[in-house]
Amino acid sequence: MHRSLNPASRLHQEAIQFRIILASTYPFFLVAALVQRTIPQARSAMPQRRRSVFAEARAMAVSAIPFVFMG
Template sequence: MQRSLNPVSRLHQDAVQFRLILAATYPFFLVAACVHRLMPAPAIGIAPQRRSVFAEARSMAVSAIPFVFMG
């Protein structure tokens, strides 16, 4: 007997998977953001406004995770 999935539970399941993958990948991107921050920046006239290392890591993780769900 096949049960149909409730759309709300499917969205909840996707949200939980997203949070789990974010939690698993965030440390990797945090290290990458720290390494990137330690590298010398090219000398350009105006220095860009920087976010915190944690915000950069979250941004990188959130932008990379959708590729996991592509199939």
């Protein structure tokens, strides 16, 4: 079957798919970020600026999502 979608429409569909996958995986990564915060880690000599738990969860989700589209 031949697709007749123009490139703009295809990009829009991919953006929608990305948002759906982000919304569905975000709760998992939020739990992972919370667990990561509760586990004591060795503190480095230099103090690190930390993102919020929500920003950390979003960053983890956004970095993992491209693997869904590979293959």
